[in-house]
Structures are given as structure tokens and as C-alpha cells.
């Protein structure tokens with residue numbers, strides 16, 4: 475479980491994140507949603523310590539992350555898997571080497587065992603047989619999926635995904651969502667997904683936080699979205715007139 | 725001026741992280757051999773060409789200068805050896821490597837920074853400074869002396885070929901000249917410089933790459949800055965080391 479308390483962040487004069495507190499549960503897919511530029515990535519980066527919040531604390535199963543020293547942070551981070559919005563694949567390494575990297579660093583497995591694990595992860599993200607391509611030779615969506623494979627390679631306890639299905643077709647997108655949810659349940663991970671994909675919200679939104687104007691605007695389960703009576707949330711999730719019509723008639 | 729102290733402080737803080745205990749030696753060993761290949765072996769062609777030519781040029785210039793009958797002909801070989809061993813191979817080749825290796829390192833690490841690859845390393849709980857920079861420093865400190873030794877040999881060879889073929893001196897005189905009055909401590913001096921330069925080139929270039937912010941434009945700027953500052957530092961430390969060795 476990860477808990478954030480009174481997190482705020484300004485860039486210059488602009489308050490991007492304004493006093494947000496929230497709890498992300500173990501074994502559940504926790505979603506952070508909000509329109510583009512509202513500070514989702516910034517919030518995620520503060521949670522993993524790539525940015526330092528102006529105020530507030532982040533607790534990993536009760537441990538105050540920002541109070542830890544470098545060594546302590548490294549210990550917590552060894553249990554984190556993160557999918558960056560831009561993928562952040564190591565471009566000097568092949569797909570296989572990228573996914574194997576966390577295993578090289580943190581396990582003493584034999585080469586065969588690591589390879590087996592890599593192939594398993596690649597197969598889960600539908601990238602089997604692409605082991606020896608370099609990131610430059612992958613499509614945008616393939617990069618995303620490869621990065622996801624790397625994030626889950628070492629069975630993390632905490633999984634952060636920044637828009638795992640942007641740039642994917644609807645079908646693959648659902649496969650990836652399903653994969654993340656399955657893994658989360660199977661390994662009882664604390665999973666946090668940033669998304670603005672309305673399919674994901676309705677499919678896997680077990681614990682949703684909606685950010686609007688830098689504040690936590692709404693929270694709850696996806697099955698409460700429809701009758702939340704929250705105008706901004708409804709506008710966000712059902713952005714198109716088409717969707718509104720579909721949902722109002724059903 | 726304050727800016728300079730800011731950079732120096734930040735540089736040493738980075739070095740402190742670089743020299744933290746490596747988390748996994750097996751991974752580092754792999755990186756070091758890779759860097760030896762990419763920093764060292766790939767620089768061999770350019771170093772060889774330049775060294776041969778410079779050796780030849782120095783010999784011709786020396787022969788041209790010594791027209792007086794009082795100067796023995798082996799002075800040509802002697803002068804070539806002194807120039808190549810003391811200054812040309814250690815310093816000029818290091819400056820060339822600062823251009824080639826330094827810009828390469830700064831842009832590589834800078835690109836990793838702006839594409840969040842360094843963040844990705846940090847998130848995995850890896851000391852990114854150490855993982856990225858230490859193998860480069862170790863590789864260059866290991867491989868530079870060999871590169872420079874090769875450059876010295878080829879420089880003298882170039883001098884021989886040029887001197888003999890142009891008739892500036894005979895092969896015998898040249899060989900005699902490059903052995904005359906040889907003092908081994910001068911080699912210590914040369915290789916001390918080389919090791920210091922190797923460290924400067926990799927660590928300073930890595931510093932500029934590591935703290936790149938922004939986009940592709942800034943990566944370009946970082947790599948230019950890396951070359952400019954390493955070149956200045958090479959000359960500066962060359963002066964200091966020369967003082968230490970010669971003003972005794």
C-alpha cells in the first residue's frame with residue numbers, strides 16, 4: 475500500500491499539484507486520471523522520488539520515503555517497477571537485454587533462467603520473437619510494451635505505469651490493461667496507472683483518483699463514475715457526444 | 725566566478741557518487757570491456773594516422789632547422805623522440821581524444837538524461853552515476869596508456885620513414901638519435917600526464933552529459949562544452965604536472 479499525504483508542487487508561480495492526499499491499495503489497480511497537463515506525471519515522479527514535493531509525504535507500507543537516505547531509497551526502489559510515459563528504454567541494448575537488465579542487477583539466476591523469464595514477459599506483452607531488435611527499430615506501441623515487460627520483469631511489489639496504453643490500438647490496449655490487472659492480483663502488487671483512456675477507466679478502475687485544477691476532484695470505483703453526479707468527471711470520461719448518448723440510453 | 729565554484733562542487737559531489745561501491749561487479753565488468761572497445765579500440769585508426777604524419781612532420785622540421793655542420797645528424801632523431809614522447813603523444817593525442825571521446829560521452833549520457841533513461845536506472849534502485857560513469861573512467865584509465873604508447877611508436881616510425889625517404893638523415897643516424905641520452909623518468913612524466921588526462925576527459929565529459937536538461941539542442945551544447953572544458957583542463961594540468969617534474 476502506498477499513501478500520499480498533503481502533496482503539493484509548484485513550478486515557478488504555477489501550482490501544479492495542490493495538497494493531494496490519497497491511498498493506493500495493494501492488489502488493486504489504482505488509477506490516476508485527469509486531462510493532459512494536469513500534473514499526473516509530476517505526481518507519479520514525486521511518488522518515486524524523481525521530483526521532490528514542496529510539501530507532503532509519501533509512505534510505502536508505512537515507510538516515509540522522502541525521509542530515507544540514498545541507500546534506503548535504493549532498497550525501496552529495487553521493489554519498484556516503472557513504465558515511463560516515453561518508454562525510457564536503454565537504446566544501446568536490445569529488447570532482450572532491456573528486459574533482462576533488472577534481473578542482471580538483482581538476481582543471481584543463470585543465463586537460461588533469466589532468458590526464460592524474459593521470454594515469458596515478452597510473450598505476455600505480445601512481443602515474443604522480437605528479442606534482438608533495438609529500441610530504434612520498434613514502433614511506438616512496441617516500445618511501450620517492451621518497457622512494460624521490463625517494468626514487470628523482476629516481479630515488483632509496486633508497479634507504476636504512466637499511460638501504458640497510449641499509442642496502442644483498442645484491442646492491444648485491452649490486452650495490456652488485462653495483463654496489468656492479472657499481474658496485480660496474482661502477485662498482490664500495489665499498482666498505480668496513469669491514464670486518460672476511458673476504456674481503461676471503466677474496465678480496470680478499482681480505485682480512481684480524478685485530478686482537476688491540481689486538486690483531487692473525485693475518488694472512487696469505476697462503477698460509481700456513472701452516477702457520481704460530478705460534472706467535470708463526466709465531461710472528462712465521456713468526452714464525446716457519442717459516448718454520452720450511448721451511456722444515457724443504456 | 726561563483727558559477728565556477730558551483731560547477732566544481734557539483735563535479736566533486738558527482739564523483740563521490742561515481743566512486744560509491746558498485747552494486748554488482750559482474751555487470752560492471754561487462755560494461756568496462758564494452759567501453760574499452762568503444763573508447764579505446766575505435767580510436768586506434770585516427771590516432772595511428774595522426775601519429776605517423778606528425779612524426780614525419782617533426783622530423784622534417786628538425787632536419788630543416790639543423791643545417792649547421794656543428795650539429796650532429798643524429799640530433800634529428802633525438803629531437804623527434806623528445807617532441808613525440810614528451811608532448812606530442814601525451815598531450816596532442818589527448819586533445820584529439822577529448823574531441824572524439826569527450827563529445828561522444830557527453831552526448832551519450834546527455835541523451836540518456838533527456839530521454840529519462842537515467843531516471844529509469846534510478847527507479848530501479850541503481851546508482852546511475854556509478855553505473856554509467858565508473859566503467860568509462862576505468863576503461864579510459866586502462867586503455868589510454870596503450871593508445872599513447874602505440875602513438876609514440878608510430879610517431880617515431882613516421883619520423884624514420886620520412887627522415888630516411890627525404891634524405892634528411894640516414895636510418896642509422898635516426899635510430900642512434902632516438903636512443904641517445906634517454907632518461908626513463910621522462911616516460912613516467914608522460915604517462916602520468918596520460919592518466920590524468922584520461923581521468924579528466926571521461927569524468928568532465930560525463931559531468932556535462934549527466935547534468936543536461938532540456939532537449940536535443942542542450943545535448944549538443946553539453947557536448948561542445950565538454951570538449952572546450954576538457955581541452956582547457958588538459959592544458960592546465962599539463963602545465964602543473966610539467967612544473968612538478970621539471971622544476972625540481
Ligand SMILES: Nc1ncnc2c1ncn2[C@@H]1O[C@H](COP(=O)(O)OP(=O)(O)OP(=O)(O)O)[C@@H](O)[C@H]1O
Nearest residue numbers: 485490508509510511512513514515516517559670
Ligand atoms: N520540469 C518542469 N518544469 C516546469 N514545469 C513543468 C515541469 N514538468 C512539468 N511541468 C508542468 O507541469 C504540468 C503538468 O505536467 P505533467 O507532465 O505532469 O502532465 P500530465 O498530467 O502527465 O499530462 P499528459 O497526460 O499530457 O502526460 C504541465 O503544465 C507542465 O508544463
Ligand SMILES: [Mg+2]
Nearest residue numbers: 514515559636
Ligand atoms: Mg504525463
